[in-house]
Amino acid sequence: xxxxxxxxxxxxxxxxxxxxxxxxxxxxxxxxxxxxxxxxxxxxxxxxxxxxxxxxxxxxxxxxxxxxxxxxxxxxxxxxxxxxxxxxxxxxxxxxxxxxxxxxxxxxxxxxxxxxxxxxxxxxxxxxxxxxxxxxxxxxxxxxxxxxxxxxxxxxxxxxxxxxxxxxxxxxxxxxxxxxxxxxxxxxxxxxxxxxxxxxxxxxxxxxxxxxxxxxxxxxxxxxxxxxxxxxxxxxxxxxxxxxxxxxxxxxxxxxxxxxxxxxxxxxxxxxx
Amino acid sequence: xxxxxxxxxxxxxxxxxxxxxxxxxxxxxxxxxxxxxxxxxxxxxxxxxxxxxxxxxxxxxxxxxxxxxxxxxxxxxxxxxxxxxxxxxxxxxxxxxxxxxxxxxxxxxxxxxxxxxxxxxxxxxxxxxxxxxxxxxxxxxxxxxxxxxxxxxxxxxx
Numbered sequence: 354x355x356x357x358x359x360x361x362x363x364x365x366x367x368x369x370x371x372x373x374x375x376x377x378x379x380x381x382x383x384x385x386x387x388x389x390x391x392x393x394x395x396x397x398x399x400x401x402x403x404x405x406x407x408x409x410x411x412x413x414x415x416x417x418x419x420x421x422x423x424x425x426x427x428x429x430x431x432x433x434x435x436x437x438x439x440x441x442x443x444x445x446x447x448x449x450x451x452x453x454x455x456x457x458x459x460x461x462x463x464x465x466x467x468x469x470x471x472x473x474x475x476x477x478x479x480x481x482x483x484x485x486x487x488x489x490x491x492x493x494x495x496x497x498x499x500x501x502x503x504x505x506x507x508x509x510x511x512x513x514x515x516x517x518x519x520x521x522x523x524x525x526x527x528x529x530x531x532x533x534x535x536x537x538x539x540x541x542x543x544x545x546x547x548x549x550x551x552x553x554x555x556x557x558x559x560x561x562x563x564x565x566x567x568x569x570x571x572x573x574x575x576x577x578x579x580x581x582x583x584x585x586x587x588x589x590x591x592x593x594x595x596x597x598x599x600x601x602x603x604x605x606x607x608x609x610x611x612x613x614x615x616x617x618x619x620x621x622x623x624x625x626x
Numbered sequence: 627x628x629x630x631x632x633x634x635x636x637x638x639x640x641x642x643x644x645x646x647x648x649x650x651x652x653x654x655x656x657x658x659x660x661x662x663x664x665x666x667x668x669x670x671x672x673x674x675x676x677x678x679x680x681x682x683x684x685x686x687x688x689x690x691x692x693x694x695x696x697x698x699x700x701x702x703x704x705x706x707x708x709x710x711x712x713x714x715x716x717x718x719x720x721x722x723x724x725x726x727x728x729x730x731x732x733x734x735x736x737x738x739x740x741x742x743x744x745x746x747x748x749x750x751x752x753x754x755x756x757x758x759x760x761x762x763x764x765x766x767x768x769x770x771x772x773x774x775x776x777x778x779x780x781x782x783x784x
Contacts (some may be wrong), residue, residue, distance in 0.1 A: 370737050439684075441731050459780045523750045525769065528762075529769060549784055550776075
């Protein structure tokens with residue numbers, strides 16, 4: 354295990370992040386118009402790609418600059434790096450507390466919308482893609498850290514359910530910011546949902562995904578920026594607070610029941626091979 | 627065998643001490659200040675004070691995470707402190723809000739994602755490769771599902 358100070362003072366890592374930040378901010382927001390709306394490319398997305406490009410696990414030749422020890426040092430720093438951002442969100446929510454209380458019922462109830470993962474993803478995973486019990490772990494939630502803890506606790510991470518939740522977690526880590534930036538920019542320009550509703554939906558329970566989601570929304574509708582950030586931030590705090598309970602007491606039992614209804618009976622035999 | 631499981635479990639992340647957090651946050655805020663100055667027209671001195679305010683909020687949140695027996699993630703405490711410090715009823719909140727306004731919210735997320743890109747482990751790439759296209763489709767649907775589901779219900783009750 355690395356010593357704490359080696360992680361903290363890993364200058365090669367911090368200098369890389371500094372340079373990536375400068376490059377990304379110099380490029381700035383790029384708007385790509387497509388048929389039904391437009392997609393916003395944000396500096397944070399470039400930063401993620403540039404980070405991957407100097408990651409020796411992705412590009413072998415990057416190993417001359419970034420070592421394996423830098424890669425493992427970067428991991429605990431992600432959570433710390435998001436903290437000033439989360440603090441900033443708090444300072445946007447506070448002044449708008451009255452509007453947030455007005456939106457209270459919608460804000461609370463939309464947490465149930467996180468069950469949309471079961472409505473949309475689960476039937477396709479089981480019926481179309483013919484997946485086994487990994488569909489339970491994959492579809493009961495958006496698969497961020499608290500949800501992994503639920504599955505690890507109940508089935509263990511080496512179970513089929515564990516494979517499912519880890520698969521979605523990893524894809525979310527790799528592509529989540531892009532997916533939410535695309536979803537938010539398309540829907541904000543398509544006009545199906547109100548901007549307030551889309552803002553609340555950005556509270557996913559992951560700092561970086563919320564950043565991509567709100568960034569796209571606020572860039573698309575700059576005149577509503579403060580309101581978007583306040584609603585998304587409040588919803589994100591609620592998701593931190595309620596997510597684990599929704600997962601344990603509602604989402605996972607429902608997914609289990611649905612699997613008994615829809616799932617193939619032969620998957621249990623296959624698993625026993 | 628068991629070690630690979632604990633290694634892969636992102637919930638079992640290494641804990642850094644409070645003083646290490648304090649030091650890393652200084653570095654993060656310094657990078658954030660450079661980003662803020664590059665991305666916006668805000669003078670570096672104003673951004674500097676803004677980031678000090680955000681630094682203090684983060685540190686108070688971290689201290690509470692250690693002290694309060696209720697187990698909440700540190701980001702939950704930090705946002706709570708940020709909210710409480712800027713409520714209209716809180717004395718001095720106007721000054722805090724004014725300082726924080728000098729920091730662009732989106733720029734603050736940029737360094738975090740640079741770390742995230744560098745932190746991607748070999749195991750994560752292996753999992754993505756071995757899970758294959760099915761899990762990719764499911765993951766996209768999962769994210770679309772939570773977003774559409776929340777937006778749909780929120781729209782009903784607004």
